[in-house]
Amino acid sequence: MSTIDLTLQIWRQKNSDSLGNFETYTLNGISTDMSFLEMLDVLNEQLTKEGKEPVAFDHDCREGICGQCGSVVNGVAHGPEKEVTLCQLHMRNFKTGDKLVIEPFRSRAFPIKRDLLVDRSAFDRIIQSGGYVSVNTGGVPDGNTIPIPSQVAELAMDAAACIGCGACVASCPNGAAMLFTSAKVSQLALLPQGDSERKKRALAMVETMDKEGFGNCTNHKACEAVCPKAISIRNIARLNREYAKAIFTEG
Amino acid sequence: MWFINFLKSSIGKKYIMATSGLLLVLFLCTHVFGNGAIYISSKAFQGYADALHSLPMLVFIFSISLLVIILAHVCIGLILFWQNREVSKSRYAVEVDIVQEKNSIAAKTMPYSGLFILLFLLVHISGFTFGPEDVPVSEHVKELFSGFFYGVFYLAGFAALALHLSHGFWSMLQTFGVNHPRFNCLIGTLTYIVPLFFLIAFAGIPLYFMTGLGANY
Numbered sequence: 001m002s003t004i005d006l007t008l009q010i011w012r013q014k015n016s017d018s019l020g021n022f023e024t025y026t027l028n029g030i031s032t033d034m035s036f037l038e039m040l041d042v043l044n045e046q047l048t049k050e051g052k053e054p055v056a057f058d059h060d061c062r063e064g065i066c067g068q069c070g071s072v073v074n075g076v077a078h079g080p081e082k083e084v085t086l087c088q089l090h091m092r093n094f095k096t097g098d099k100l101v102i103e104p105f106r107s108r109a110f111p112i113k114r115d116l117l118v119d120r121s122a123f124d125r126i127i128q129s130g131g132y133v134s135v136n137t138g139g140v141p142d143g144n145t146i147p148i149p150s151q152v153a154e155l156a157m158d159a160a161a162c163i164g165c166g167a168c169v170a171s172c173p174n175g176a177a178m179l180f181t182s183a184k185v186s187q188l189a190l191l192p193q194g195d196s197e198r199k200k201r202a203l204a205m206v207e208t209m210d211k212e213g214f215g216n217c218t219n220h221k222a223c224e225a226v227c228p229k230a231i232s233i234r235n236i237a238r239l240n241r242e243y244a245k246a247i248f249t250e251g
Numbered sequence: 252m253w254f255i256n257f258l259k260s261s262i263g264k265k266y267i268m269a270t271s272g273l274l275l276v277l278f279l280c281t282h283v284f285g286n287g288a289i290y291i292s293s294k295a296f297q298g299y300a301d302a303l304h305s306l307p308m309l310v311f312i313f314s315i316s317l318l319v320i321i322l323a324h325v326c327i328g329l330i331l332f333w334q335n336r337e338v339s340k341s342r343y344a345v346e347v348d349i350v351q352e353k354n355s356i357a358a359k360t361m362p363y364s365g366l367f368i369l370l371f372l373l374v375h376i377s378g379f380t381f382g383p384e385d386v387p388v389s390e391h392v393k394e395l396f397s398g399f400f401y402g403v404f405y406l407a408g409f410a411a412l413a414l415h416l417s418h419g420f421w422s423m424l425q426t427f428g429v430n431h432p433r434f435n436c437l438i439g440t441l442t443y444i445v446p447l448f449f450l451i452a453f454a455g456i457p458l459y460f461m462t463g464l465g466a467n468y
Contacts, residue, residue, distance in 0.1 A: 075345035101345045108338045174335035215338035216261040216331050219422040222349045234430045241428030243262045251253035
C-alpha cells in the first residue's frame with residue numbers, strides 16, 4: 001500500500017450569509033486506495049482532534065449512484081477523473097506534493113450553505129414542476145404490455161442515468177441547468193408512459209428552470225465533459241425540440 | 252400570449268438566435284455569389300450591381316428584413332450575454348479549460364466576435380451602401396481596398412466572421428435540435444467548411460486588390 005502527502009486548500013464558509021475564505025491544511029500518509037471522501041474524513045478526524053470545526057461536505061451512498069457528493073477539485077467538478085463522482089475518485093489519481101484546491105459547486109441557483117455544502121433544492125423544484133408521469137392506480141400491470149423498442153429504452157435509460165449531482169450547473173460558464181433538465185425531460189418523453197404530459201412537462205420544467213435563476217445555455221459542452229454519468233448534450237437538443245413543439249401548440 | 256412566453260424563456264431566445272443566425276448565413280450566401288463577380292471582371296461586377304439596383308423594391312424589402320433580423324440577433328444576443336454575466340459572477344479560484352476542443356475558443360468569444368462583426372458591418376455599410384453615388388461601385392471597391400488599413404480591417408472582420416461561424420453553425424443546429432450520431436460527423440465537418448468557405452471567398456477580395464492580382468481588374 002502506498003501513501004501520499006498532500007496540501008489541501010479548502011473553501012470554508014460558516015453559513016450562506018457569511019463571507020468565505022480558503023484555509024490550507026496538510027495531510028500526510030494518505031493511502032492511495034482511499035476515496036476522495038475518505039481522505040476528507042481523515043482530514044475531519046484530524047481537525048476534530050485539534051479542536052477545530054470539521055469541513056462540511058455532502059455525501060450519502062459513496063458508491064457513485066446517489067448524486068449527493070460533489071465539489072470542484074482544482075477547477076474540475078468531481079475532480080480529474082472522467083465519468084466518476086467525487087466519492088468514486090480515488091487518491092491514486094494524485095501524487096505526493098500535490099496541492100488540491102477544493103471548492104463548493106458555485107452557481108447563482110445553488111447558494112452555499114456551509115463550506116462545501118450547497119443547496120441544490122432548485123433541482124427538486126424543477127422535478128416537482130413536471131418530472132412525473134400520471135398512472136392509473138390498481139393492479140400491477142403485466143410485464144411487456146406496452147412494447148418499447150430496445151433502442152428507445154436504452155436512450156431513455158441513458159437519460160435516466162442522471163443522478164442530479166449538479167456538476168453540469170457548476171461547470172457551465174453560464175450556470176445553466178439545461179443538461180439536468182433535458183435528461184429529466186428526455187427520460188420521460190422517450191417512453192409511452194410519459195407521453196400524456198409530454199408538452200406540459202417540457203413547458204413547466206423549462207419555466208421553473210428559468211425562474212430558479214439558472215443561466216442560458218450557450219452550447220459550450222462543459223456540462224457533458226464533467227458529467228459523472230456521461231449524459232450527452234443530445235438530450236439538450238431533444239429538450240429544444242420538445243420545448244418548441246410544446247410552445248407552438250400548447251404554450 | 253404564447254409568443255411572449257416563448258421570447259421570455261431561455262430556449263425561446265436561443266431559437267431566435269438560431270433562426271436569425273440561419274437567415275443571416277443564407278443572406279451571406281447570396282452576398283458571396285454577388286461578390287464572386289469581382290473575380291471575373293469589373294464589368295461583370297458592375298453588371299450585377301446595376302441589375303440588383305434596377306429592382307429598388309426588392310432591395311428595399313431585403314434591406315428592411317435584414318435590418319430586423321440583425322437587430323433581433325444583436326439585441327437578443329446582448330440580452331443573453333448580460334443575463335449570463337449576472338449568473339457567472341462568482342467563479343472558481345482555479346480556472347481550467349474543461350472543454351478540450353479546438354473550437355471552444357470560438358464558443359467563449361461569441362459575444363466579442365459578434366460585436367466586432369457589428370463594428371465591421373457599420374463600417375462596411377457606411378463605405379458601400381451609403382458610399383459616394385457618383386462613383387460606380389466597381390471603381391469604388393478598388394479605390395477603398397487600395398488603402399492598406401482598410402483592407403486589413405476587412406480581413407480582420409472576415410476572420411471574426413469565420414471564428415463566429417465556427418461555433419455558431421454547430422450551435423444553431425444544436426439549438427434546432429439537430430443532434431444525431433448519424434449526422435454529427437457531417438455537421439462537424441460542415442462547421443469547418445462553412446466558415447472556411449466564407450473566409451476564402453470574402454477575404455479573397457481585399458487580398459485580390461492588396462496583392463496586386465486585381466491590377467487589370
